[in-house]
Amino acid sequence: MKVTRIAYSARLNPGKYAALLEQARRLGRVRSEVWQRYGSIGGVGSGLRDRQVRDRWLADGTHVRFGVLANAWKETVRDAMADIGANLASAKVEVRRAIIRRTGDPGERKRMFTALKADQWADDPFLARQMRKQWKRGKNRTHDQIVVRADQHNTVVDGRGLLWLAVPGLQRRQMVKIPLSTTVAPTGTLRLILRGGRVEVHYQIDASQLRSSQRPCGDATVGVDKGYTEALTDSDGQRHGVRLGRLLTTESDRLKERNRRRARLRSIANNAARRGDHAKAQRITVNNLGTFKRDRQAARHRARVRAEIFTAVHRVVDKAATVVAEDLTTSFAGRKRLGRNVNRRLAAWTKGVTAEALTNVSERRGSALVHVNAAYTSQTCHRCAGLGRRSGDRFHCTWCGVVWQADVNAAINILQRAGDPDIALHTPHRAVRQILQDRTDRHRTRLPVQDSSPATTERRANHPNRSAMSN
Incomplete structure (x- = not known):
């Protein structure tokens, strides 16, 4: 390699x-x-x-x-x-x-x-x-x-x-x-x-020839979820690359303020040119609207982000002989409209660098990288396979009522999907949703009866299709 x-x-x-x-x-x-x-x-x-x-x-x-x-x-x-x-x-x-x-x-x-x-x-x-x-x-x-x-x-x-x-x-x-x-x-x-x-x-x-290539990999099988606030979260609940979100957010906010100031200076230069003061417009363009410093700062930021992500992947491979990761080459369009600040920060999300690091480090250190279908891994409860709601770093399962840490729940789902006989890598997301819904229905029919009072027993006898977990 x-x-x-x-x-x-x-x-x-x-x-x-x-x-x-x-x-x-x-x-x-x-x-x-x-x-x-x-x-x-x-x-x-x-x-x-x-x-x-x-x-x-x-x-x-x-x-x-x-x-x-x-x-x-x-x-x-x-x-x-x-x-x-x-x-x-x-x-x-x-x-x-x-x-x-x-x-x-x-x-x-x-x-x-x-x-x-x-x-x-x-x-x-x-x-x-x-x-x-x-x-x-x-x-x-x-x-x-x-x-x-x-x-x-x-x-x-x-x-x-x-x-x-x-x-x-x-x-x-x-x-x-x-x-x-x-x-x-x-x-x-x-x-x-x-x-x-x-x-x-x-x-x-x-x-x-690299020293990092001489480091042996671990012997476990670990699922990882790519994130924004941290580079990776594994199925054991451990977070790796926790400074990534701060790096991306700080750079995004700095670019917002810098571009606002540059737009104001560009407007002043254009107005001066329209008035015929071309010397002033030229001075602003040469001294305040150059790209030399901007490109150097962007290169340093990219280097810091890559270093953080590659360090995180090395820590995962230190414990894993097999790394299971989601395949994010196919994008899923969300229906939720986000604000401009959120969209700007997510546009800088470096999932491509994370995917490159996983492939590169795994191959160099002898760890196997397994890609799985990414559909609904962040919206499914790993215990009952029911579709729930995710809000920030909290995932609430509407079927079993449990609240999980969202990234850990997604990493466990990714790990479980590696051996899933029904969901292949390129299974369409609509088919994945139907498979998950069928599994949830089968799981609900096997749940134990938690309330054995006479009133509840009579109600279930009158309404046999009602879920035992509806309360």
């Missing part, structure tokens, strides 16, 4: 940064050309490969007009074709779900799955219609990246112990040397990302 590491430039010369930025801009045109020509059914959808694209461009001279070295545009073509392939693969995930909803015949499902995998879906009307619906033509928005092949860069340490990375420039045999803020030399294929006058060097290493 590979993991990505990032090295940063240290006090980079502005002239070198400008040269790298120009190279990234030209390579962005290469990406745009690839997306425009081959980001559809006639390109990657027909099985076209990046080597075929390179051969075509060499034959018709397309590569000449970009003004970059051969290795640079070839690696960019390969990277852009991989992005288009990933975009196609994500569309196929939704189409597979549509196939499962359409038919329950194993033979028909296998036929459709095979045609989808082999990119022969254009001949099937249903598959073609679903692919047109899910696979939208993309557009390149990346103009700040340079992909450097493993044999095209080198590193050297100077007399002061500073590490320098040399990468190809726009001219042949002209290398751009970048000082790095680390002593660990990047290896393999590099991705240079230019942001705010600084270069980020992304590279991959073997996960076995």
